[in-house]
Amino acid sequence: MTEKDIKFMKRAIELAQEGMNSNSGGPFGAVVVKNGEIIAEGFNRVTSTNDPTAHAEVVAIRKACEKLGSFQLDDCIVYTSCEPCPMCLGAIYWARPKAVFYACDKNDAAKIDFDDAFIYEELDKNINDRSIKFVQILQKEATVVFKEWDSKVNKTEY
Amino acid sequence: MTEKDIKFMKRAIELAQEGMNSNSGGPFGAVVVKNGEIIAEGFNRVTSTNDPTAHAEVVAIRKACEKLGSFQLDDCIVYTSCEPCPMCLGAIYWARPKAVFYACDKNDAAKIDFDDAFIYEELDKNINDRSIKFVQILQKEATVVFKEWDSKVNKTEY
Numbered sequence: 001m002t003e004k005d006i007k008f009m010k011r012a013i014e015l016a017q018e019g020m021n022s023n024s025g026g027p028f029g030a031v032v033v034k035n036g037e038i039i040a041e042g043f044n045r046v047t048s049t050n051d052p053t054a055h056a057e058v059v060a061i062r063k064a065c066e067k068l069g070s071f072q073l074d075d076c077i078v079y080t081s082c083e084p085c086p087m088c089l090g091a092i093y094w095a096r097p098k099a100v101f102y103a104c105d106k107n108d109a110a111k112i113d114f115d116d117a118f119i120y121e122e123l124d125k126n127i128n129d130r131s132i133k134f135v136q137i138l139q140k141e142a143t144v145v146f147k148e149w150d151s152k153v154n155k156t157e158y
Numbered sequence: 159m160t161e162k163d164i165k166f167m168k169r170a171i172e173l174a175q176e177g178m179n180s181n182s183g184g185p186f187g188a189v190v191v192k193n194g195e196i197i198a199e200g201f202n203r204v205t206s207t208n209d210p211t212a213h214a215e216v217v218a219i220r221k222a223c224e225k226l227g228s229f230q231l232d233d234c235i236v237y238t239s240c241e242p243c244p245m246c247l248g249a250i251y252w253a254r255p256k257a258v259f260y261a262c263d264k265n266d267a268a269k270i271d272f273d274d275a276f277i278y279e280e281l282d283k284n285i286n287d288r289s290i291k292f293v294q295i296l297q298k299e300a301t302v303v304f305k306e307w308d309s310k311v312n313k314t315e316y
Contacts, residue, residue: 090245142261
């Protein structure tokens with residue numbers, strides 16, 4: 001943990017406070033850093049923008065990618081005021097930064113009634129045992145499109 | 159599986175084809191249905207918009223919530239041409255539709271080189287064993303904000 005790590009995490013915590021104070025959403029903030037500079041900031045905006053995906057990390061990742069003109073966060077570090085929920089963790093894996101620093105963890109989040117731990121448990125379950133009903137239909141029809149993708153030329157992979 | 163389920167899934171598959179053909183992103187489509195009507199549609203836009211979170215389900219969920227003016231998809235059904243990746247599954251749990259229909263599954267996705275299975279494996283790992291480095295710092299400082307949230311009045315919970 002360097003002085004810079006502390007500085008960037010303090011900014012993420014400050015954003016969490018700012019978002020909460022302005023009734024933007026839950027008490028979560030995040031920044032994306034590249035080459036020792038913050039390139040994007042975000043706080044939770046779920047309830048103020050009616051967007052369940054607008055978690056601090058997703059907001060900051062989307063902004064950072066827009067700024068870099070890339071769908072990948074090469075050599076970037078994400079600082080988030082709380083351990084990412086499964087959605088944000090998925091977003092992080094798709095964006096592929098080199099590291100993630102977090103402050104509070106999912107147990108702290110559970111204590112203030114955020115569902116992260118519940119969602120982690122649901123992900124581990126067999127798809128048929130989940131609390132939301134999942135049903136597979138038309139697999140064969142959809143596979144046709146996957147096969148076309150497989151043989152498509154000049155596609156952008158990610 | 160009803161005739162309507164088939165109709166909505168066929169539309170999701172059509173969107174997957176449309177997104178692929180227009181080089182918007184990967185071969186994935188989704189629709190959100192409420193009261194027997196499609197209220198939002200989406201296809202993958204990752205590579206064309208430089209947004210790693212723009213999976214078909216996330217695009218459709220964001221649009222549906224915008225249309226409903228709510229951060230919850232009460233009584234909605236999501237039809238997606240492929241089993242949701244961990245990010246989209248997280249988004250689905252936060253949006254809380256009543257059911258999800260999917261066509262291809264994560265094994266089909268793996269066959270055309272999409273990382274879903276890898277991310278599912280990473281989520282199951284201890285946070286210190288993951289391929290992206292995760293480091294916890296300043297937990298105590300961040301917890302202060304969580305405690306303020308806990309005692310905050312007039313907050314919108316989600």
